[in-house]
Each structure stands twice: as structure tokens, then as C-alpha cells.
Amino acid sequence: MTQNPPTPDPDPDPEAHRRKEEKRNERYMWWYLAYFLFGIHLVALVMIYAVRHGK
Structure with missing residues (x-):
């Protein structure tokens, strides 16, 4: 047992x-x-760059 x-x-x-x-x-x-806030700022910076350098 x-x-x-x-x-x-x-x-x-x-x-x-x-x-x-x-x-x-x-x-x-x-x-x-x-991470979320960092990502939002990164996207915003890329969008600003695209708008300023777009033709």
C-alpha cells in the first residue's frame, strides 16, 4: 500500500x-x-516627413 x-x-x-x-x-x-506612445510619435514623424518631401 x-x-x-x-x-x-x-x-x-x-x-x-x-x-x-x-x-x-x-x-x-x-x-x-x-510602446504605444513611441509608435504614435514614430508614425507622426514619418507622416510629417512624407508631407514635407512629397510632390
């Missing part, structure tokens, strides 16, 4: 885990926002 290993207790502090996940998600949100 084999014995089953004891099951680990559930997360002792689920609130700490939630805060950690929230902090990570917020950090990703700021990176996505930074």
Missing part, C-alpha cells in the same frame, strides 16, 4: 499573491503604454 504525500496547504496569504500579480500587471501596462 502506498501513502499519498500530504497535500500542501493553500496559499497562506492570497492577498499578498493578488497584490504581487497586480503590481506585475501594472508594470506591463506602463510598458505597453510607452
